[in-house]
Amino acid sequence: MERVQLPYVYRVTKYDPADRDELGHYTAAEDTVSDHGEVEAAYLQAVLEFAVEAGIDRLVVREPQVPSIGQFGLEPPVRGFGLEGLFSAGIAGFHDGAEVPLDMGLELVRLMLRDSGAWCRLEAEGAFAVHVGWDQYLYISTSRPCEEAPVRTRGLGLFPERLDASPYGFEDEEDGVQRPGDDGFWADLHRAVADGSAGILEETYLQGASRWHHLTRDTVDAIRAGIAPRARLAVWPPLSSDVDAVLGAIPAEGLVEGVWQDDEGHILSAIADETAFPELIARMRCALAAALLPVHDGEPVPLFTAVMPDDDGVLRARWRTEPTPRDREWALRHSRGG
Template sequence: MPHHSPDHRDTMTNVLRFGYRVTKYDPADRDEQGRYIGDQDSTSDHGPIEAAYLEAVATFAAETGVQRLCIREPELSVINFGLEPTVPGHGLTGLFPDDLSGYHDGAEVPMKVWLELVRAMLRDNGAWCRLEAEHRFSVHVGYDQYLYIGSDQRCERAVTHTRALGLFPERIDRSPYGAETNEPGQRTPADDTFWGKVTALVATGRAGLLEENPIEGVSRWHRLDDGGIDRVRERLTPRARVAVWPSLSGDPVTVLASLSAHHLVQLVWEDQDGHVRATITDAPSPRVLDGARAATAISCVAGEQPPLLAAVLPDQDGVLRARWGTEPDQEHHRPVPPTP
């Protein structure tokens, strides 16, 4: 029998005036602590109840007067904490190209796409994001089929229609999964000053590798050697987080031999075709770097091996609108000199 307890963390920024929690769980079937103790399953039925969820959120959006929504803080699960197994493509197959271009922070998508994103989240397919029309509407999914909707309108017709669908819309002050008022991490813009520092580091041989995080849980790697900085910049995903690292070592055998057992690292290497690949491991196979031209290992322990530089890409007008931050880089790890 499922036991659901809503999370009451105070995390939403720009909270919309009217918030709703929409579920299939009858409030009459909750205990004194608000946990659901009824017999509804906590996974999607992939059928009429799921369809009711989608119709409900579409009705709220229509009454608010929005059709297109922006993707915010997209994620792909590395480890599945949901009750349903992840599926190939994380529920994004057919919605975006194979390289996931178009699935990034700030990307605007039509209703037929964002409704499918809601479906993927209801099914624990592995993809997750917030969907927003700034200052007007928001929707995202929590655990156990909890759907959170925010609007600048009261949406009384949508509330009535949602009840008629057999779901339970409840007024809430805010969502437990709303955007945090102070997103953790360093929020340095990847502006001309940042790229000037990158150029200097590459020119002096201190840097040669750039990590791009366009989606939480996804890293893409680029070599910066041989004047490749401008080419790399042209390929970066809007609003991605970027980190600059030292160059790959030309001695992959020594890199592999230096790894300690049970020490979680990100192993990065260049294959024979010139592609930079990576994997997170604490027990790499002795053959994982067979044929590699160059490699490096980066500790996954927070703060143990900070990047040389880290930043977040601003929009084309130079404004940093992405809410997420990066791990502190070496500049921000330097001790503050004592006051004379």
């Protein structure tokens, strides 16, 4: 397991260390949500102070995510997770590898402080990183020690504390080779569509957000051209035209993901538990074709998967797909130079 972590880590909060018990737990009554006012402004100024001292004026979005089921924050949901007014392209502009000026990075920190739904790590590779944890805990990492920023942060009424590591630092938990969505992958996809084994493509463009594509010989190239940067891809068999059989396989309880094709040819999906099964069934009843997919690991699995590389062919995305048998075959051929 690899932890991507800069050596100087600061936890910045509004919680006085004097109000922590022997285990480090905060015991006073400071509110755990943003005040949308002076305290929030102090957090953002603290990030600015550390960034300026580190010589940073641009940041890169890493591991962006949105809630996939419901709203996880303590505050009311925000339309578009607050991203529509921040990125000109709305949520489409919020992707792994997106470079933003420092002032936009501060606005992303504001969204995270407010639990607006969108979350990410913001980094300047090898030099600076910032992200927000639960309950207004802010973590700033730098490649060299900062002397002035902690002093100025205390002057803002906040408490910067040195840590060995952030509990939210990225950890690479997977071994093995990740297949890239390169020319070889798309050639394999063309062949799978031609022989009838592949029918839909799942594009996870943010953690928690996916879109689906109907695969035909005529659509593969156009789909490739529209895939989001660094997206995860999963190739699935065609949907079943026996919609009644698919609906009959919905369990009595648990989570399922229904995927279906509507009468205009669009591929739709929804995740539901037993409380929402009636609504899911009603939505899928008139589908042209449908399938049920596991929400958690299990059967069935995709035919094969990949993660999109950057335009120069380098795979810089840190997230991975769960390898399928065909992915393992590809990895074996890759290791042998085939």
